[in-house]
Amino acid sequence: MKKEALSRRDALKFGALGAGLAVFGASNAFAAAPLEKDVKFDEEYDVIVIGTGFAGLAAAAKAAQRGNTVLIVEKMGRIGGNSAINGGAFAVPNNPDQKKHGIEDSAERFIADSLKAGLGINHVELLEVIAARAIDAFEFSRECGAEYKLGDKPSWFGGHSVPRTLVTSDMTGAGIIKPMTEFVEKLPRCKIYRRTKFDDFVLDAGGRVVGIMARTNYRFDSKLFSDDLENTTGEKKVYKAKKGVVLASGGFSADRIYRKLQNPQIPDNSDTTNHAGATAGAMLKAFQIGAFPVQVDWIQEGPWASPDERGFGVGPQLNQQGLFKYGIVVDVRNGKRFMNELADRKTRADAQYKILKEAPEAFPVALGTYNTFDKQILPLVEKGLATGVMKKYNTLDELAADRKIPVAALKESVAKFNEGVKKGVDEFGKPVASFNGECIDMKGPFYSTRTAPKPHHTMGGVKINTKAQVISALTNKPIPGLFAAGEVTGGTHGASRLGSCAVTDCLTFGMIAGENI
Amino acid sequence: MSGGKTLAIAGVFLVLGVMSLIGGESDSPLKPIVITPELKEEFPLKSHHAKLSFECTFCHVGQGDDPKEFTYIGDEGCLSCHQSKEHMAERLAFMDKLHVNPHNSIHDGPTLYCDECHNEHKPSTNMCTECHEHDIDLWMRPTP
Ligand SMILES: Cc1cc2nc3c(=O)[nH]c(=O)nc-3n(C[C@H](O)[C@H](O)[C@H](O)COP(=O)(O)OP(=O)(O)OC[C@H]3O[C@@H](n4cnc5c(N)ncnc54)[C@H](O)[C@@H]3O)c2cc1C
Numbered sequence: 001m002k003k004e005a006l007s008r009r010d011a012l013k014f015g016a017l018g019a020g021l022a023v024f025g026a027s028n029a030f031a032a033a034p035l036e037k038d039v040k041f042d043e044e045y046d047v048i049v050i051g052t053g054f055a056g057l058a059a060a061a062k063a064a065q066r067g068n069t070v071l072i073v074e075k076m077g078r079i080g081g082n083s084a085i086n087g088g089a090f091a092v093p094n095n096p097d098q099k100k101h102g103i104e105d106s107a108e109r110f111i112a113d114s115l116k117a118g119l120g121i122n123h124v125e126l127l128e129v130i131a132a133r134a135i136d137a138f139e140f141s142r143e144c145g146a147e148y149k150l151g152d153k154p155s156w157f158g159g160h161s162v163p164r165t166l167v168t169s170d171m172t173g174a175g176i177i178k179p180m181t182e183f184v185e186k187l188p189r190c191k192i193y194r195r196t197k198f199d200d201f202v203l204d205a206g207g208r209v210v211g212i213m214a215r216t217n218y219r220f221d222s223k224l225f226s227d228d229l230e231n232t233t234g235e236k237k238v239y240k241a242k243k244g245v246v247l248a249s250g251g252f253s254a255d256r257i258y259r260k261l262q263n264p265q266i267p268d269n270s271d272t273t274n275h276a277g278a279t280a281g282a283m284l285k286a287f288q289i290g291a292f293p294v295q296v297d298w299i300q301e302g303p304w305a306s307p308d309e310r311g312f313g314v315g316p317q318l319n320q321q322g323l324f325k326y327g328i329v330v331d332v333r334n335g336k337r338f339m340n341e342l343a344d345r346k347t348r349a350d351a352q353y354k355i356l357k358e359a360p361e362a363f364p365v366a367l368g369t370y371n372t373f374d375k376q377i378l379p380l381v382e383k384g385l386a387t388g389v390m391k392k393y394n395t396l397d398e399l400a401a402d403r404k405i406p407v408a409a410l411k412e413s414v415a416k417f418n419e420g421v422k423k424g425v426d427e428f429g430k431p432v433a434s435f436n437g438e439c440i441d442m443k444g445p446f447y448s449t450r451t452a453p454k455p456h457h458t459m460g461g462v463k464i465n466t467k468a469q470v471i472s473a474l475t476n477k478p479i480p481g482l483f484a485a486g487e488v489t490g491g492t493h494g495a496s497r498l499g500s501c502a503v504t505d506c507l508t509f510g511m512i513a514g515e516n517i
Numbered sequence: 518m519s520g521g522k523t524l525a526i527a528g529v530f531l532v533l534g535v536m537s538l539i540g541g542e543s544d545s546p547l548k549p550i551v552i553t554p555e556l557k558e559e560f561p562l563k564s565h566h567a568k569l570s571f572e573c574t575f576c577h578v579g580q581g582d583d584p585k586e587f588t589y590i591g592d593e594g595c596l597s598c599h600q601s602k603e604h605m606a607e608r609l610a611f612m613d614k615l616h617v618n619p620h621n622s623i624h625d626g627p628t629l630y631c632d633e634c635h636n637e638h639k640p641s642t643n644m645c646t647e648c649h650e651h652d653i654d655l656w657m658r659p660t661p
Binding site (some may be wrong): 077078079080084085170172174177178181194195275276308309310311312313314383386387388389 | 616623624625626628629630632633644646647648649650651652654655
């Protein structure tokens with residue numbers, strides 16, 4: 001155990017890691033992880049799952065149902081990571097509600113939609129699996145006790161060519177996480193250790209993953225710049241996994257170091273829509289034992305987020321289903337529009353960053369009138385106003401004065417946009433022809449928010465095959481004993497994931513990992 | 518004070534009593550802890566706990582007599598008085614209607630660790646504010 005007592009940080013400091021690698025040579029890159037012969041296992045299970053989100057719980061539930069003993073480790077005090085705060089929107093191609101309402105859908109259609117948003121760099125074989133098994137994942141979640149709003153026409157999410165999204169009854173991913181947690185905990189010899197952090201894989205002499213190093217009584221500390229690198233809390237434990245380990249540690253949108261390495265535009269102090277524990281550490285351990293990295297620098301940012309509230313908040317809906325459509329977004333410095341407010345997430349976030357790089361506090365302002373808001377979010381309008389994330393003004397002059405925008409230029413931008421809508425042509429290519437002349441209503445009142453891109457979903461991760469096995473860069477074959485599912489895997493969604501497809505991806509591949517391990 | 522805690526405290530006295538009977542078994546008998554102004558400043562109590570004149574060992578049961586050595590009492594410690602998470606959720610059940618009961622939240626149910634939000638010797642924090650920074654004021658008072 002001496003070797004493990006040396007923290008990764010110390011190892012780097014003393015160059016011990018480098019020396020170790022040099023001694024073993026390139027053929028033995030997994031020497032970076034502790035070996036079975038050097039550790040003493042504290043507990044023993046058939047399967048160990050890292051993370052309690054959709055992917056981890058689905059994997060555990062399936063594996064446990066097949067009679068395996070399962071341990072799930074979760075570093076946070078709370079169960080469910082991003083899945084617990086998720087919006088509960090689940091894209092299910094060929095679902096019964098589509099059939100009921102005569103909506104024609106198909107696996108091919110789902111894949112075509114995903115490829116379009118993903119700019120064609122998606123790993124199609126993974127999309128095929130999701131398209132084929134989404135319905136199984138949906139049914140499995142119901143078997144575990146999840147409840148959905150069923151019977152109505154499914155929701156139609158941006159980028160999908162047909163309505164295919166089902167929503168949980170309580171409109172949060174917790175509607176799946178809570179029953180699945182109970183389901184898992186009720187199965188014999190299956191348990192969840194919270195505040196238990198996975199630190200490292202344990203390998204046998206042949207490079208097979210046979211267990212994990214972890215720390216119990218771990219206290220995540222969001223005040224640290226990097227919890228993964230700096231936090232030394234907890235007691236070291238070694239757990240054996242006789243059949244294998246499932247990595248389901250989620251994305252890294254909250255990881256200040258790793259997200260900035262991938263996209264230097266993201267400031268250290270940038271907020272994220274994700275839970276604080278969404279860091280890269282566990283994924284990096286998989287890279288360290290040879291897992292292929294895939295498209296790690298495609299970080300999806302929400303251009304609809306607000307700098308006036310933490311996390312996801314109410315801004316995204318007020319903008320997405322509101323101000324961004326019949327309204328506009330302007331650069332506060334000159335009152336001018338600078339993007340198609342309905343372009344894909346990346347195009348918009350990049351346009352915002354162009355401004356924020358020049359003037360970090362010049363958060364672009366969105367504005368619109370009452371006709372801007374979709375019916376279903378009308379209740380949120382009051383909330384937005386009450387919390388100050390959105391403000392209401394009687395005139396454009398008031399708005400310009402309060403938001404510190406040159407008023408003449410702002411009025412000109414509004415007039416120009418409105419003319420464009422009437423003509424059916426927009427200078428930034430917004431699809432205004434479909435608006436039937438509906439635009440910013442000059443009689444007001446005017447509503448406005450400040451906008452800021454926030455890291456939302458990390459598209460990249462470890463490479464898996466259709467059986468959720470992690471592929472090694474050393475052999476181009478599965479790393480024996482290692483499976484992965486969910487946001488920690490890469491390639492499935494390519495450049496940009498369509499809304500509501502993460503639930504589908506995480507549950508489907510979680511299930512598959514649990515079936516194959 | 519609830520039965521659980523009374524029992525626990527009675528238990529401590531019982532153990533101490535037995536130890537003094539058999540003598541020599543314990544390293545040293547527990548000294549009563551004098552709560553000095555410095556100690557009060559270093560380890561302030563929540564006002565409602567202070568009002569009840571809590572002594573250190575009410576919570577730090579069986580942790581000796583040196584406050585500097587005391588460790589975190591965990592959920593079990595809190596619940597020895599506060600009964601159960603379900604009980605705490607029940608007490609705020611009127612908030613369930615708007616799905617804002619922090620002890621039975623829509624995201625977590627009655628499963629959170631107590632110290633996710635509540636601290637004794639330092640100010641508490643409300644975990645809900647991580648995502649609901651402003652709207653929290655619409656539904657909840659400051660976390661005790
Ligand atoms: C606010 C928000 C709303 C969203 N809404 C939707 C939506 O409506 N529909 C949709 O399809 N997608 C949505 N998404 C995206 C989706 O929720 C996520 O992609 C998905 O939840 C990821 O699931 P996962 O199981 O891969 O990871 P997570 O649910 O994030 O779970 C990973 C878990 O692993 C834990 N972990 C990490 N490292 C370690 C370690 N070293 N040791 C132990 N544990 C570790 C984490 O703490 C976490 O609990 C939303 C995302 C956010 C942030």
